[in-house]
Amino acid sequence: MRLVLALILCVQCSNAHAVGDEDDYAPPRPSETTRDCADGTVWDAERESCVDPDETTNDRKTMMRDVRELAYAGRYQDAAALLDRLPHNDPFVLTYRGFIARKHGDQISANKYYTAAITADPDNLLARSYMGQGFVEAGRLDAALIQLSEILKRGGRETWPAFSLRSALKSGKGFNY
Structure with a gap:
């Protein structure tokens, strides 16, 4: 319960984030x-x-x-x-296959791709964020908060994945970017 409260408070944290030209998470x-x-x-x-x-x-x-x-x-x-x-088993490929599936409304397939991407690279913060955004869209805030916790635990506090998942938790909607 304390973890959930701490994460909810974290969602209210500043939305400042470090996204620069060299950041792989910057908008393309x-x-x-x-x-x-x-x-x-x-x-x-x-x-x-x-x-x-x-x-x-x-x-x-x-x-x-x-x-x-x-x-x-x-x-x-x-x-x-x-x-x-x-390569089909590349974490980047799996992450974006999940993104595309989620945007087509297929959350089950999206989660399979995201899970495979995270299994291949547990520090794949973008896959964690996209998965969390899908959970938000499905009303599964507890599961989204777990992904946010993992992003923060893995050093992603000031990254686009953390910012976008926090924003999704606030708004109830995921990002197109």
Whole structure:
């Protein structure tokens, strides 16, 4: 009970958070992929044009950046197509598959992906935050608070995952970003 009270009070803490350019949790900046490419295509740096996600020659890091950008832009099908090109058991891939499932209203699948991501990397704060936001949306505040506690325990106090989960607990809604 004390833990729950402490976490509820923590939700009321300052919303100050450290999110900078070097922070992997900063909102993705629009690139050619979302600025110039139509749905169903992504920017290919080598070709300097929009291509089908299955045809991109982009490196892994660029594809991961594009997955984030597309997911936050609501282009889930394009993000999923890029995820198909990356290792299926990668914690990043599992986290974003969970994000996409949650945004499609499939909380059961989302939690399976998040759990797999957290099992692969217990310090995956973003997966914990997204899972917690799904719990908030489902009215399971106790489970969301457990995820917030884990984020804080793992050094994530001043990170986007902590901030977004605290905000979800306050508002009752998860973030699109």
